[in-house]
Amino acid sequence: MAAGGEALEPPVVLFDFDGVLIHGDAFYLFMRGRYRRSPWRVLLALLCTPLLLLQLPFSRRLPVRTLVHVALLGLGEKRYQQVAAEFAAQLARRSRLFCRDGLQALRRHQVAGDRVLVVTGCEHALVSGILRELGLTGIEVLASQLRAGWSGMRVLRHNVGRRKVELLAQHGLKAWRTAYSDSVHDVPMLRPATEVVVVNGTPALCKKVEKALGRAVTRAEWF
Structure with missing residues (x-):
């Protein structure tokens, strides 16, 4: 108990998902599945090639968003929720896709009473x-979000880089004890952490993260 009889807040622990709890990129696998099941979407994406090439010099994210929109064309919010849930169930059965050590670490934090x-x-x-x-x-989940549009679901917010910190702040969090990541793009999220754990990072990646943070990180090899 803290002074005055107030309960101490549990330590906050952050986990990135792709590359930390799952090997690879879950949303990419979802998009790939959408295209594989719908050849007409592939054709439409090919027809969009001139637009993708025009977008590329300005931002790599713009072409990706266009391809996401094509993959989700015609899906309303209710149908999208159903399709995402079905794919999540399929993916969860592929146990080798998931990082056993990462899931065990997450569960240990939960058992210890941490806020994950x-x-x-x-x-x-x-x-x-x-x-x-x-x-x-x-587990509290702060993630990218889609919105319903006239042609289907569209990207509302891509939760990467500084946006992760902004979303955490909106969630009432400005500092945390431990943060797990596999990407230098997460440096804004890693900076406020007391302990930073880089998962399966190459020596070059770890050096980049340490240089950006100005301090050493913990390195974890997870399988």
Whole structure:
């Protein structure tokens, strides 16, 4: 108990998702599945090639967003939630896709009473569904979000880089004890952490993160 009889807040622990709890990129796998099941979407994406090439010099994200919009064309919010849940269930059955050591570390933090958040660029419904299918409950999820548009679901917010910190601040968090990541793009999220854990990072990546943070990081090899 803290002074005055107030309960201490539990330590806050952040996990990135892609590359930390799952090997690879879950939303990419979802998009790839959408295109594989719908050849007409592939054709439409090919027809969009001139637009993609025009977008590329300005931003790498713009072409990606266009391809996401094509993959989700015609999906309303209710149908999208259903499709994402179905894919999450399929993915969760592919146990080799998931990082056993990462999931065990997350569960240890939960058992210890820590406040665990998954802060990810993956889409919210998809990552929430995957965690649910894996039997992981009591986890707060801060993720990318889509919105319903006239032609289907569209990107509302891509939760990467500084946006992760902004979303955490909106969630009432400005500092945390531990943060797990595999990407230099997460430096804004890693900076406020007391302990930074770089998962499966190459020596070059770890050096980049340490240089950006101005301090040493913990290195973890997870399988």
